[in-house]
Amino acid sequence: MPYTTTAPQFFSAALPKLLGAAPAASVSGIGVVEFDLGKNGIYWVDFDARSVSRTARPPNCIVRATPADLMAVIEGRMSVGDGLLTKRLALSGEASRLARLAECLALFKTEI
Amino acid sequence: MPVSDPTPVGAPGASAPATADATKPAAPAAAPVAAVKLPNRPAPTTAETDAAQQKVEKDLRAVVERFKTVAGTGMESSGEGDPRVNERRKAVASLLALRLNDQAFIDELAKISPQIDADIKWLVSAEFRDYSIDVRDQFQWVTNGMVQSDAVEREYRDRLMKGLTRSNDVLAGAVPYFDATDGSVVGIRFFARPPLRKAALLDTIWQFRAKPQAKKGADTRVDLIGPPLVAELRNLLGALSPDLNSIEGRAEYALLREIVASHPLSSANTIFQARNAVAVIMKDGDPHAYTSSTTRTAWVHLETPPGATLPPYKAVHHNFSAQTPRNIEALIKAWMYPVGPDAHRVKAFDALTEALTLARNGDLDTAKQVLADLAAAPAGVSISALMATPAVAGTDATALADAIRDFLVGGCVKDLGKNPETNLLMAATLYRAVCTGQPTVDNVGAAIRYAGNAAAEVAAVLVAMAGKDDVALLTEIATAREKLRLEYTKEPAGYRRHELLTVDATLNRLACETLGSVVDRLGALEDDAKLADAFEALYAAVKMAGVMGLDALGAKADGAPLYDLPFAKLYRDMSDAKALNRTVSLDQYRSLMAAAKKAIATVIHDIRDLYDGRAGQVAKNPNVELDPEFLDQLIKQTPLHYATAIAERGMRVGLKETLEPRLLANLDGMRVLNSVGPVVFSTAVFADSTAELRKLKAPRDALSVVYNLQEKKMVATGGLMVDTKDAPGGNSHLNMYAMNNGIPVIALPELRTRYAEFFKNAAAEGGIYVDDGDGQFRMMTVGYAIDKGLIAAADVAKLKPGVNRQIKFLKPSAVDGVWDVLATHDAMVSPQRPTRVVELYEPLADVKGVGGSCTSFAELARLGVAARHLAGEKGTVLALLKAELGDNVPDGSVVTTGRIVKLLADAGLADLWQGIWSNDPVVGVVDDQNFLHSAFYTDPDYREAKRAELQEQTRVRLSRLLVEKAPDGSERLSAAGLALYAELTSNKTLQTSDNWIARSSFTGEDRPGKSGAGQYESFPNLKDPVARVKGVIGVIESAWMPEPVDNNVADQIFLRHIMPAVVMQACLKPEVSGVAVSRGDGGARGQVRIQLKVGFGGGVDGGKVEEGVILASGYGVQIHYPGRTANLVPDDAMQALRDVVLKVERYFDDVVEKGKGHAVDMEVVLENGKWNVVQARVILLDQ
Structure with missing residues (x-):
């Protein structure tokens, strides 16, 4: 349900489950993604290891967004493309990893 | 290069795509071929230039008449000098300059008043003359209550002697740079050999353009040092007569004109003008206020503007130096007119005060024109509040002057005292005297008088300035500068050359300013008129750059013809194109623009290289902090900066x-x-x-x-x-x-x-x-x-990014300290990429009998850099630094390349290691000519199989040789292992250490242009003999790990020339460790950029670090260590680190990579409060 999950809830509860259930092909090769939510903190998600952490790790990709904008992407209310276009979302990292990450986030949308 | 060369887009024959879709794409093509018509731009007529010259003379005479009875010498002490005397004298000088041989004219001028007569006598004694190095009593014209002529004479002679000593110091190798920190240049004339003279000129420019430093030591009163400074400069210019028919001579001309452009003083009168102007501000109309703090304007001698190092008064009167112009500029920007963007404040203040003077003198129209020009450009200058006042539209000159004054007073952040207008104008006078004002009709007009036979051409510039055609103005400036250079070659007198170069500097500033506005106006070259203007502007810029000698600066003086210089060739090509009915086809237009872009980029690169080549030496001067912005600024002060922008746009027109x-x-x-x-x-x-x-x-x-x-x-x-x-x-x-x-x-x-x-x-x-x-x-x-x-x-693999490399393997020659090239290989990617020479040292069994066994740092250091044959770069550098820095480098020994060859032989590995090169399935014997065709270099499967076998066999057989099973089943060293270990423990530091580290030091890593960092293995925390010997084995075995093998193959390094060495040291227990680079942001010298972390430094790359820059003035942390708010290391320890790092950089420049001026990248460890350097290498990429 849109607008029912907060970003902290997503990272602490929903995401670990989604990662656990995701097919290997969907999460492998993305590596560690740093989700930087500004003053709301940073989460490090290792897609290959399917783990979520608040401990700093060298990232392969970086996602910057407000919690609301990130959840809009996660819940499918805003596409990654629109997020980039409107500068509500910033993605950094190697091209193929970012492409896989975008696909994976789209997959989560259907699961959440 | 096996890459097909497609038809260049836009070239004749290239076809335009019929459609643009992803399935059937085609190369893009040019718009239909068109032509650019270059309109004729008639030069100003003789009548116009004559009229301009007459007007200049009339204006100068008006100044003379206005102040003809003002009494004084203009040199009085205690702030008593009247700036009006200096202004009048300046006008008299300008009038005289062009007619010094016209006695009737001089007599007529002298009759105007006794004061004018005195001015003429003073000018002939002080200004229109050269100063010899072997004649006494040259400063009799100095009549100042505080400083007498004999003191100035003494100062001049002291400077001559210092100049001689300084040049001798350089020639004897005692000092690596020519010292010009006190502005003394005369010593340059004593360098007979052109390359050394060129280096001294470059050193001087670096120092003139260094960052401001707080002055230490004795006062340097301008009335004492100013006249000798000017005298020295003229002496130098008179002594050097560059041959403009040679590349060398043109380069020297380019540097001399830069010396004059960067010199803080242009004439003796200017010295006193500046001095008197700042005193007027301070006294604020109170004749008894000399150095008192009672006037409302006392701030001018008590306070230091932001960005300056001294109060303005002291910067002029007591501490005059090459930094004085910066201090005065800070006065204008920070206090007098801190309005709008920093870059435009000086221009705006200069123009506003000029308009104020014009209006006050009743010249309403010109005053309005000055304001209108300022309001129109450049972007960011906002005088809209002034322009909105009724006085600007009115007809009352006094009202306009009042409005401008009030506007300026409103912008000034300091108390302008009882005489705000006078003080504003004196600030402007001070700026113009010291910093060289912006090019204006006035100073270009005055320049005519100093241009000699180029006067008509400079007058044409003045005519063009009054017109609306900025490109025509550029054309006239280029013509005038060419004539000025010709005039320079004909004038033997130093003071005349000084005057000519000063005129050229004024025209250069005008050219740059005009080019800037042309670039803005031309935009994206949307129409034919703009295309034509871009071509002509570029043509003028290229001509000027050639006249300035910029393309000769970095060119090799090897007898190559002048017409092959980049701008000579380009100018010729552009002239040819213009000559053809003044019509240039669009293809030709783009092609010429692209050629211009390339030529300009090459010249700029060469200029920067030339200057940068001296920076390392000049940075050793403890009294100088080099300005990291200097090279950027230097280029921006030439037409090249703007020509680049025009060429970039022009080369894409119609695509x-x-x-x-x-x-x-x-x-x-x-x-x-x-x-x-x-x-x-x-x-x-x-x-x-x-x-x-x-x-x-x-x-x-x-x-x-x-x-x-x-x-x-x-x-x-x-x-x-x-x-x-x-x-x-x-x-x-x-x-x-x-x-x-x-x-x-x-x-x-x-x-x-x-x-x-x-x-x-x-x-x-x-x-x-x-x-x-x-x-x-x-x-x-x-x-x-x-x-x-x-x-x-x-x-695909061959086209990966990077530079071309010329790889040389060196062996010792018969002469100590000189190497012969054993083999060389050119790894070329593209002719458009720069080529970097990579020098690798051939592994040897020994050097001068040293290195057949494990060798201590002390023994290696005695070999100097020849130790590279035995210990690789890391081992050699650590050994040398240990000898140089002592306690700041942990002691150690090296298992040398020669010792490793013996180990391999003893282990039965020699044939295996060599066999790979003597029995290749494709080429048989692999040598320096055919190695790229061998199976090892062409067949990845073969390579992988061989590499894996060699790695495995190396580990197994060396272990078998050096380690054996004890009766109790544990491991112990064999006889061969004990022998190796005994060699290592003969080093007392290792003998007494309970914890060792074995570190790779291959002959193919850590060299400039061949890093290889992190490819090979190192083994820390080795606590017992078996672990330590196994560490040695591990490093040797890593020679055949996949990463270094594949990287060397990709880099086209013939691995037969590469051997391991192993550095054995005590393993440190760091409190803090990290990486230090001997440069700050933007490559600034004297600064140290650091990344530090708690504990062992291997994880610096992980992102958990403190980052900052250590300056002489303190440590600036940029990113705190995660979880900390305080710095990891106290400030005094950071300064100690800076001292160590900069010492290492100097040592590299003196010994390790002599005279190369490289930055150095170091791994550092803080243990028990002491910094240890555990690795140091040249860093070519400055990040």
Whole structure:
């Protein structure tokens, strides 16, 4: 349900489950993604290891967004493309990893 | 290069795509061929230039008449001097300059008043003359209550002697730079050999343009040192007569004109004018207020403006130096007119005070014109509040003067005292006297009088200034500068040469200012008129750059003809194109523009290289802090800076944009900032900033797309793509960095949003192929490039980013300290990329009998850099630094290349290691000529099999040789192992240490241009003899690990020439460790950039670090260590680290890479409060 999950809830509860259930092909090769939510903190998600952490790790990709904008992407209310276009979302990292990450986030949308 | 060469886009015969779709793309093509008509621009007529000269003379006479009875010498002490005397004398000087041989004219002038007569006598004694090095009593004209002529004479003679001593010091090798910190230049004349003289001139310019430093030591009163400073400069100019028919001579002319342009003083009268002007401000009309603090304007001698190092009064009167102009500029920018962007404040203040003077003198129209020009340009200057006042539109000159005065008073942040207008005008006078004012009708007019036989040409400039055609103005400036240079060659007198170069400096500033406005006006060259103007402006800029000798500066003085100099050739080609009915075809237009861009880039690169080549030596002067902005500023003060922008735009005119899913070409608004020819990137990495890029550790062969560029935080990357909005000017620090390192830099508009589909396709199609040569730009997926036959799959690896390399393997020659080339190999990627020489030292069994067994640092240090044959770079540098720095380097020994060869032989590995080169299945015996064709270099499967076998066998057989089973089943050293261990423990430090580290030091790593960092293994925390010997085995075995083997194969390094050495040291227990680089942001010398972490430093790359820069003035932390708010290390310890790092850099320049001026990258460890250097190597990429 849109607008029912907060970003902290997503990272602490929903995401670990989604990662656990995701097919290997969907999460492998993305590596560690740093989700930087500004003053709301940073989460490090290792897609290959399917783990979520608040401990700093060298990232392969970086996602910057407000919690609301990130959840809009996660819940499918805003596409990654629109997020980039409107500068509500910033993605950094190697091209193929970012492409896989975008696909994976789209997959989560259907699961959440 | 096995890359097909497609028809250049836009070239004759290239076909335009009928359609633009992804399935059947075609190369983009030019718009239909058109021609650019270059209109005739008639030069000013003789009548016009004569009239201009007459008006100048009339205006000068008006000044003379206005102040003809003002009494005084203009040199009085205690602030008693009247600036009006200096102003009058300046006018008299200008009138005289052109007619010094006309006695009737002089007599007529002298009759105006006794004061004018005295002025003439003073000028003949002080200004219109040279100063000898062997004649006494040359300063009798000095009549000052505080400083007498004999004191000035003494100062001059002291400076001559110092100059002689300083040049002798350089010639004797006692001092590595020519010392000009006190502004003394006369010593340069004592260098007979042109290369040394050139170096001394470069050193002097660096010092004139150094960062301001607080003055230490004795006062340097301007009335004492000013006259000798001017005298010295004229003496130097008179002594050197560069032959302008030689490259060497043109380069010397270029440097002499830069010396004059950078010199703080232009004439003796100017010294006193500045001195009197600042005193007027301080006294504020109170004749008894000399150095008192009672006037409302006492701040001028008590307070220091932000950005300055001294109060303005002291900077002029007591501490006059090359830094004085910066201090006075700070006065204007920070206090007198802190309005609008920093870069425009001086111009605005200069123009406003000029308009104020004009209006006050009743010249309403000219005053209004000055204001209108200022209001129109440049962007950022806002005088709208003034322009809105009724007085600006009115007809009352006094009312306008009052309005301008009130506007200026409103902008000033200091108390302007009882006489605000006088004090404002005196600040302007001070600025113009010391800093050289902006080019105006007045000072260009005055320049006519000093131009000698070029007076008519300078007058034509003045005529053109009054017109509306900025391109015509450029043409006239170029003509005048050419004539001035000719005049220079005919004038033997130093003071005349000084005057001519001063006129040239004024015209250069006018040229740069005009070119700047032309670039703004031309925009994207939307119409034919703008195309023609761009061509003519570029033509004038190229002519001026050639006249200035800029293309001779970095050229080799090897007898090459002058007509082969880059700008001579370009100017010829442009002239030829113009000569053809004054019509240039669009193809030819683009081609000439592209050639101009390339020639300009090459010259700029060479100039920067030339200056940078001396920076390392000058930085050793303890009294100088080099300005990291200097080289950028230097280029911006030439026409080249603007010519680049014009050429960049011109080379794309009429090219059609292509934006397809697999192909981007000639995009509107794009710029190629640095071109390297065809290149393939494995992938693209996107980052918001360069800091983020560093964090993401972009692969070296990736194209880095950075959305928000911080130009001076550049990182090493394969290629760089930035948004056009962030792209710096054509000659920026970023560009030079990119050019030096073969990094293509491309600026595209709307970078964040426009190319997503392309990059997605590139990720799926093997990467990105870019060809940005010849002014064209095409970027496509690798798959597309292969489909179109532009490259073959086999070319992809060869086209990876990077420089060409000439690899040399060196062996000792018969002469100590000189090496012969044993073998060489050129690893060429593209002729458009820079070529870097990589020197590797052949492994040897011993050097002078040393190195057959494990060798201590002390023994290796005695061999100097020849130890590289035995200990690799790391071992050699540590040994040398141990001898130099003592306690700051942990002691150790090296298992040398010679000792390792013995070990391999004893272990039965020699045949195996050599066999790979003597029995290759493809070429048989592999040698320096055929190694790239061998199976090992061409067959990945064969290579992998051999490599794996060698690694395994090395480990097994060395272990069998050195380690054995004890009766109790534990491991112990064999006899061979004990012998090796005994050699190591003969080093007392190792003998007494309970914890060792074995570190790789291969002969093919850590050399300039051949890093290899992190490829080989090191083994810390070795606690017992078996572990330590196994550490040695582990390092040797790592020779055949996949990464170093594959990297060396890709780098075309013939591995037969590479051998391991192993550095054995006590393992430290760091409190803090990290990396230090001996340069600050933007490559600033004297600063140290650091990354530190708690404990052992291996994880510095992990991102958990404190970052900052250590300056002489203190440590500035930029990023705190995660979880900490305080710095990891106290400030005094950081200063100690800076001292160590800079000492190491100096040592590298003196010994390790002599005279190369390289930055040094160091690994440092803080243990028990003491810094240890555990590795140091040259860093060519300055990040």
